[in-house]
Amino acid sequence: MSAAWAQAFSMVFEPYNILVILGASLYGLFVGAVPGLTATMATALLVPVTFFMAPIPAIAAIVSATAMAIFSGDIPGCLLRMPGTPASAAYTDEAYAMTRKGQAEVALGAGLVFSAVGGLFGTAVLMVAAPTLAEFALNFSSFEYFWLVLMGLTCAVFISSERPLKGMASLFAGLLIACVGLGNPAAFPRFTFGNVEMMGGIGLIPLMIGMFAVSEIIRFVVNMEPELEIVERPIGNVFKGMWGLAVKYPQQILRGSVLGTLVGALPGAGADIAAWMSYGISKKFSKEPEKFGTGHVEGIVESGSANNSALAGAWIPALVFGIPGDSITAIVIGVLYMKNMNPGPSLFTRTRRTSTRFSCCSSSPT
């Protein structure tokens, strides 16, 4: 096994591949930081480019771009209160509150460092325990998925701290919006008002831009004393104090990473659900839950590591069984087929090398 790993490492760290990883990371950084452009979109836009590449740089490009996009979604969330990707939405308010307190570098640093920690953790799990974990996830039937989703939704209610009742009402309103369109088993047009465009339902991206970006613009425009609430202070060294946080919150980091990997490994649930769930859990088990929402770094540490480890976890069912763990891996499975590397159990039995190659690719950007 170690020989296979060594070989995989040497394949990934060829100069050309490193260059591709660097370029894709910059691209992912940009896409993730633009509110409304998701990591899924970054992947989708990369597919035509990777079409002209060899398999390893192609996979490396996609994996590094998505990992960077999930992290960089934290940046506009922290500085402008507009999450760059849905995965950052869970702790946007928290990070923005920290920025207003003048702790932007701590929030950004926590996002960066613990994203990397979570990503590495998920990757390590992927390398060591992928087959076993995938088997466990495959045992889940619709009942387990139902309760899992329900758990994720309830977490969203508890995040809206002061008024759970209003959180509950918003939850139902959101579910109602999701009902619009033909997307039901009977394919009956629900709540479309006879409009053809409503038949496709209301997408997450327009909804997110409306709820987060437009509302922020309105808030700014009607502000009686207009001053842009971007940080006035220069942002210091983002790595400062991170070791202290790691020592202070080891349990949170581990919990976030484990939960993220597990949620990511479950088909259908991705980085955004992992982030919401672990933010809720972090608050529940925190010693100082009253500080959540006022600019407290603990939740960012935990859910920041959760969303990146979910990304790595999503590769487990994708590679082992060809079942996508989220929308990103769904696209990548298509790319793999184009490259004649059919995902599924045979990928592991045929060559151990191929699978470890992925693991290395996914760890390198973080």
Next chain:
Amino acid sequence: MKFNDAVWGGLLVLLAGTILVHVQGFPPIPGQKVGPGLFPGTIAVGLGVCGLLLIANGARARLARKDGTQWQWLWLPPWLKSGRHLAAFLVLVAINVFYLLAAGKLGFIITGFIYLLAFMWVLRVRLPRAIVIALVMTLVIHYMFYKLLRVPLPWGVLTPWAW
């Protein structure tokens, strides 16, 4: 603008009732107990319960008020009284509606330019600068999405000169 809890509660109950009546018209799937109306119906019940609880909250808040202060249906924010800010808000809403209605006919470039120009006015950018920024940004966005990302943005009246 902040409404009393009871107002929101009333609206939610109303919405829930409308949905419940509406989903009765959804056709069942033959041979199955579960149809397209079940899920929205369940959500409507949830919304209705939340609405009732919000009304109860509002009523309780009223009963708790013993000092004789006025019962308030809504609280107006100070910006509603400032003409500038109110105009800014209305323009912001109006340009979005304008884009929705006009983008198909006028095309992205013209609509986007007008949109950005109006937005610049809201943000109090001086006119010469606003025109330049609006023009350049419209073209940049158009190039990014139309050429690079292949989003089929409408050409509208500019169709004969499409590039």
